[in-house]
Amino acid sequence: MSKIDDIAPTRPSSVEDGAESAKRRQILEGARQVFLAEGFDGASMGAIAKEAGVSKGTLYVYFNSKEALFEALTVEEKQGLAEVLFRLDADDPDVRGVLTRLGTSYLSHMGDPEHISSVRMVIGAAEKFPRIGQVFYEAGPCQGIARIKNYLDRQVEAGRLDIADTSIAAQHLLDLCQSGTMRRLLFSVGTRPNEEEIRKTVENAMRVFFAAYGPKK
Template sequence: MEGAREVFLAQGFDAASMGEIARKAGVSKGTLYVYFDSKERLFEAITHEACGAQAETVFSLDSADHDVEAVLTRLGRSFVKFLCRPGAMSPLRTVIAISNRMPEIGREFYETGPAKGVTKLCHYLESQVAAGILTIEDCEVAAAQFLDSCVATILKPLLFNAVEAPSDGRIDHVVGIAVRTFLAAYRPVA
């Protein structure tokens, strides 16, 4: 899978060939087709693996941890740093580019990555509402709002290759604003 990932990142989905992927992986094309019946299925498997790993690592939240500010700060930093790591935008750009003609790949990417992250954060927020720490009408919307706030002014410029990855200081600044805004909206009024 690593060889295929490298070829897709270097050449893009459309230019990548199963022959080149097999060569890079050190296997025959026939062997590759035993495991994946098409380039689309191989790309889908790679994105599924990457997104699943992201959701499990970045969104590992302990519902018993009631220090919401610290939890959201850690999550926000991890989430933004994950998106800003070298090579992170290439799969996203590729999925966006091909999802119009292959919607199942776009759907799979979204469900195993972004949607799973929102769901995991939503469950954490629900536990904090149940504990009386937060007051949230719709935890799914609140989770999506928080994550979107963390990448405000960061994701789109990176996606379009308009800027270099932000510094840790910039990430901390944007995430800090997102956390403070979130808590101002959802902490119970005393």
């Protein structure tokens, strides 16, 4: 069992799966709104119950603490995002095109105000609750890097790339695409990059990545 699997909250056995899933989704959406508005420390189970439209008793049936609720929300959102952002066609011979589309989607997400708020919140809470930082990292960056690594492994096998360590190359790719954008936005410097800025940043990232990892001629 993975570290992520063991944080799942206990669910009420007496509720049918469909209704239970809908109620859980309702609670998670309410929690997301409260966490974004109040931050982790400022959020309370009472406020989350009110926003979700459930009683505190019902809330505690699904999640026994604010930490468990935040962990579940993080895992669900990051895993869903990984499915969308890191869907890579390993059989497409146009590797540069595949990675350019990935870089564009990734950088667009990095600049999303809700994403920036989430990262700030996790950073602020991680010192007091290290597990929150661990869960966020495993469900987000680690998932993305693992998916890119698998894709790069296939491209190396096909002779389209020349990479000694695909795990490091996957991290390099994401770092090149961010190119300081995330750091700048975390400190509220400047505005979210527009389409032209994203295009130029990703083009530069691809140039550097393929200079380092392109097939040997």
